[in-house]
Every structure is written in C-alpha cells, then in structure tokens.
Amino acid sequence: MEIKLEEIFQEKIDQEIKIEPRDWMPEKxxxxxxxxISQHAHSEIVGMLPEGNWITRAPNLRRKxxxxxxxxxxAGHGLYLYSAAETLGMSRxxxxxxxxxxxxxxxSIFNYPTLTWADMGAIGWLVDGxxxxxxxxLCRTSYxxxxxxxxxxxxxxxxxxxxxxxxMLTLSKxxxxxxxxxxxxxxxxxxxxIMMFGPNDDNSPNSAQSMKWKIKRFSxxxxxxxxxxxxxxxxxxxxLTIPDKDLKWNAERGHYDFGTINWDExxxxxxxxxxxxxxxxxxxxxxxxxxxxxxxxxxxxAEKREAKVKNQIEAA
Amino acid sequence: MSTKEWPLWEVFIRAKQGLNHKHVGSLHAAxxxxxxxxxRDVYTRRMEGVSIWVVESKYVHASEPSExxxxxxxxxxxxxxxxxxxxxxxxxxxx
Numbered sequence: 001m002e003i004k005l006e007e008i009f010q011e012k013i014d015q016e017i018k019i020e021p022r023d024w025m026p027e028k029x030x031x032x033x034x035x036x037i038s039q040h041a042h043s044e045i046v047g048m049l050p051e052g053n054w055i056t057r058a059p060n061l062r063r064k065x066x067x068x069x070x071x072x073x074x075a076g077h078g079l080y081l082y083s084a085a086e087t088l089g090m091s092r093x094x095x096x097x098x099x100x101x102x103x104x105x106x107x108s109i110f111n112y113p114t115l116t117w118a119d120m121g122a123i124g125w126l127v128d129g130x131x132x133x134x135x136x137x138l139c140r141t142s143y144x145x146x147x148x149x150x151x152x153x154x155x156x157x158x159x160x161x162x163x164x165x166x167x168m169l170t171l172s173k174x175x176x177x178x179x180x181x182x183x184x185x186x187x188x189x190x191x192x193x194i195m196m197f198g199p200n201d202d203n204s205p206n207s208a209q210s211m212k213w214k215i216k217r218f219s220x221x222x223x224x225x226x227x228x229x230x231x232x233x234x235x236x237x238x239x240l241t242i243p244d245k246d247l248k249w250n251a252e253r254g255h256y257d258f259g260t261i262n263w264d265e266x267x268x269x270x271x272x273x274x275x276x277x278x279x280x281x282x283x284x285x286x287x288x289x290x291x292x293x294x295x296x297x298x299x300x301x302a303e304k305r306e307a308k309v310k311n312q313i314e315a316a
Numbered sequence: 317m318s319t320k321e322w323p324l325w326e327v328f329i330r331a332k333q334g335l336n337h338k339h340v341g342s343l344h345a346a347x348x349x350x351x352x353x354x355x356r357d358v359y360t361r362r363m364e365g366v367s368i369w370v371v372e373s374k375y376v377h378a379s380e381p382s383e384x385x386x387x388x389x390x391x392x393x394x395x396x397x398x399x400x401x402x403x404x405x406x407x408x409x410x411x
Contacts, residue, residue: 020381023381072361079343
C-alpha cells in the first residue's frame with residue numbers, strides 16, 4: 001500500500017502537480033520540508049537582528065525608512081513561512097521552541113556582526129542577492145503552501161537588494177574613507193555570502209532526494225556559480241574588488257572560476273561558534289520571554305470578551 | 317493566566333473593488349480584531365487590498381483529497397456543457 005502511494009506521489013511530482021497539505025506524502029518528504037521551511041522562517045526572523053542594529057543610526061531619513069521597511073518585510077517573510085510550515089503539522093510554539101533550544105538552525109550568515117553602515121549595503125546587495133538566487137527557484141517548489149509563500153517573498157525581496165546596492169554605490173562614489181568602508185564591508189561579507197548556498201554538491205547528502213522531489217530545482221554549486229557570475233559585473237560598476245585572488249573568467253566553462261571556500265569556518269559557525277551565535281539566540285529568547293506577559297494578556301482579554309458576548313446572547 | 321497558543325486564522329483579501337476576496341495565507345492572533353490588524357501588517361504592506369476577511373481556521377471545513385474522484389470526476393464526461401461541443405457553420409462568426 002505504502003509503495004503504491006509513494007508511486008502515485010512521485011508521478012504527481014514528475015507531472016509538476018503541486019502537493020497540498022492534506023494530500024498523502026512520504027514521511028521523509030514532510031520532515032525534509034518542515035526542516036527546510038522552519039529553518040528558512042527562523043532565518044528571516046533572526047535576520048532582522050543584524051540590520052535592526054543600524055535603524056537608529058541610519059545616516060538620513062530616506063535610508064532609515066527604507067531599512068525599517070526592509071526589516072519589517074523580513075518579519076513578514078518569517079510569518080508567511082511559519083504559516084506554510086504549520087500546514088505540515090508542527091505548531092508555531094514547537095518551532096520557536098526548537099529555535100530557542102538550538103535544535104533548529106537558521107542561516108549562518110546572520111551570525112556575523114554588522115560593524116559599519118556599509119554593512120547595510122553589503123547585506124542588501126550580497127546576502128539578499130544570494131537569498132534571491134536561492135529563492136526564485138523555490139517559487140516552483142513542489143509543496144503548494146511553500147511555493148505560494150515564496151512567490152510573495154520574492155516579489156518583496158527585489159527592493160531589498162536594490163536598496164543595498166544603492167548604499168554601496170553612494171559610498172563607493174563618496175570620499176576615500178567612504179569608499180574604504182564599502183570595500184571593507186565587501187571583504188567581510190563576500191565569503192560568508194557565497195557560503196550561503198550550502199556545502200559543495202559532493203558533500204550535500206540530502207540534495208539528490210530533494211531534487212527528485214522537486215523541493216530543490218538547482219544544486220548548491222549551480223546556484224553559487226550563478227551568483228558569482230552576476231555579482232562580478234555589479235562589483236565592477238562599484239569600482240570595488242572581490243577579495244578572491246583566484247577569481248577569473250574561464251572562457252572554456254563560460255563562468256568565473258573562484259577560490260576555495262573555507263568550509264571549516266562554515267561548519268564552525270553552523271556548530272554555534274560564529275562571532276554572534278550566542279548574542280543572536282539570546283536576543284530571540286529574551287524577546288520571547290519578555291513578551292510572554294503580552295501574549296498572556298491578549299489571550300485573557302480575548303477570553304473575557306468572548307465570555308461577555310456569550311452572556312449577552314444568552315440574556316437576549 | 318492562559319499560556320496557550322493564539323488561535324490560527326485564515327486571511328482573505330479583496331485586491332480592489334469588483335474582485336472577490338482571495339485566500340492569501342494564515343496567521344495567529346488572540347482575537348478577531350487582532351487578526352484583522354495583523355493581516356493588515358502581514359499581507360497588505362504594499363496596497364494589496366481594500367478589504368480583509370479573517371476566519372478562524374477551525375471553522376474551515378474541507379473536502380477530503382481521497383474523495384476527489386467521487387466529487388469531481390462526474391463533470392469530466394459532460395463535454396456538452398462546453399460551447400465547443402456544438403457544431404456550427406463557419407460563416408456564423410461569433411456565437
């Protein structure tokens with residue numbers, strides 16, 4: 001019976017028929033999606049922290065409203081994704097519990113500190129740029145609620161990258177000190193950004209199954225290459241230099257070659273030893289714990305109001 | 317004090333006058349007023365709507381995926397319900 005169901009399931013996937021919450025699905029498909037979507041949601045929420053750091057110090061009102069709107073979007077993206085994940089049978093509180101206990105992961109990029117205003121530029125340009133590269137194919141992912149959430153996310157994400165690039169452009173055309181600040185941000189964010197696509201294909205054990213189930217459409221290395229290829233030209237317009245001496249055009253491949261990624265650093269940050277892991281997690285746990293009284297008060301108020309309406313109906 | 321999770325609500329948005337409300341997603345809120353306010357913040361940050369409906373998810377009743385055939389198959393062979401079923405002369409341009 002199970003085998004027959006799994007065959008029907010794979011046939012639907014092969015025919016590009018979306019899987020919806022109440023449809024039969026293999027347990028491993030459900031678990032893989034749940035892990036991926038909740039991790040994605042956590043990344044959006046934790047991703048607000050490095051940028052939230054600079055809202056009050058934005059150099060002018062135009063930059064401030066843009067950054068505020070971007071951070072608000074990230075909250076929204078986290079909420080779309082939590083809702084999508086909930087359709088797979090895990091409650092919101094359980095997901096948050098997994099984040100707070102350290103069981104669930106979020107994108108390692110957010111464990112790096114934002115030291116200067118130029119980091120707001122570099123994050124929008126590179127981190128959101130890499131995220132978009134990853135997310136656009138997810139608009140066609142096989143699970144309906146995830147695909148629909150991603151369509152919304154992608155529509156909103158493009159302003160994020162443009163606002164970041166505009167910050168970099170302004171700095172790179174500014175004083176020597178401003179240009180140096182932009183270059184410094186690029187130096188610090190470049191490698192973590194290209195690590196965002198995850199381990200190399202030969203070291204990514206779950207990829208093949210995710211591709212077969214069309215959760216993923218492109219491999220980590222394919223997406224990383226695409227990102228490097230488009231980012232080189234963008235860097236030239238800025239007059240900045242990507243911090244990789246091995247980066248050069250390979251006419252034969254039709255792609256840029258680039259240096260070896262420091263995977264040791266990547267796995268160290270994933271394991272919790274990045275510069276800001278503890279600080280980020282603490283900020284989330286504090287927000288949850290310090291907000292408990294608000295959640296309780298709202299529930300108590302809702303219950304009281306419901307009781308009052310009930311009484312009125314009975315009295316009438 | 318209640319520490320239970322806020323209920324889940326389904327959100328429907330009317331994009332503009334003249335269109336129907338369309339399901340856009342869901343969210344958690346303690347009560348209906350908060351559900352509408354949260355829906356405004358989460359789903360209409362870029363003028364996506366002029367009207368919001370929220371329905372507590374527990375009140376949505378859905379058909380079973382396993383009943384799909386029984387429910388929808390019968391319409392399959394009733395091609396005479398479509399205009400192209402009828403053979404009309406070419407010179408009759410628009411009907």
